[in-house]
Amino acid sequence: MTDREPTGSPAPSTQGSVIGWALAVLLREWSARVEDISRDLPHGVRGYQVLSAVVHEAPPTQAALAARLGIDRTVMTYLLDKFEGCDLVERRQDPADRRARRIVPTEHGRRVLAELDARVARAEDELLSGLVPEDRRVLTALLEHAATGAAPGEDRCAAAARPVGGRTSDTV
Amino acid sequence: MTDREPTGSPAPSTQGSVIGWALAVLLREWSARVEDISRDLPHGVRGYQVLSAVVHEAPPTQAALAARLGIDRTVMTYLLDKFEGCDLVERRQDPADRRARRIVPTEHGRRVLAELDARVARAEDELLSGLVPEDRRVLTALLEHAATGAAPGEDRCAAAARPVGGRTSDTV
């Protein structure tokens, strides 16, 4: 009986991890909408993310693409298989390194993505309809900045400064 | 071969959906860290979210809890089974409606969550280490606001004002 509750909500929802819940809710809603939009793509949301990364980021290799999206290599394999089958991307042997495959979008893939991007932009705008446009821009900018800083491969060592050992074992 | 597509799009600086990628990266990193922290809990990250919701939000019924976290009812059942087995929560029959179970945390559950919350707070702070404290607060506030507005069940009708019909049929 250390903390005897005052019978009722002691404090509003300020305590606890708001971030985790908010991220989960937003990503779930975003995924649901984008899933709805990119229903024709082989793997729905994931397919959109892959195609978007291929076109906009132009990752040098298949592994780099997988790493950026947090997808396993083996998954990326059969994912791109279907993409090739749908004439959205092509696998070309990199002449410099014949092990690697360069993933290049086809013309069809570009057109499809352009259309999807437009619709996704609208969906995102609707998703954040609770915020005034100014706040939407701020949120997007901060989100991108935070994600860039938190993405694996950026500055891993910063995490080692923590007292108790956290996630220093699993991720190599 | 840079995509020069003068069709409509004025080619904004960072085209493509930044939001989706950023949300995915942040949630993935958040989950990895919280997974590491709440390794003793039955279901890792999900377990933390459930326990957190039970304590902080005190949802009236099991179904409400599931809805808030976006978890299926059937999943919630065996999830709470393990939680009861670990003496973290209790299922009590609601005297008003004997079908419903009130999920109440045990004293042990409260203590465990308090400790986890502290560690998660530190992890979140580290996750957003790329932002200055001021921006962290802004991001958290906007995130919560956006999630509250976008969460299903809050104001669904606001979405119905859109021109083209999008996901107005599937979700209950």
Place this chain on the structure above:
DNA sequence: CACATATCGTCTGCTCCACAGATCAGTTGT
């Protein structure tokens, strides 16, 4: 040049988890 080691992509087997459907218990309306 021969050899060892690392990387890239693919394939295989396994496990685990989420969703659908049926079921039981209890409530509400007429």
Place this chain on the structure above:
DNA sequence: ACAACTGATCTGTGGAGCAGACGATATGTG
């Protein structure tokens, strides 16, 4: 009292992801 509904649980199934092994290529070393 009966029907219709909701809350929670149980069961079966399918798919998806991960670990591990494998062929192909590149690179470093003596």
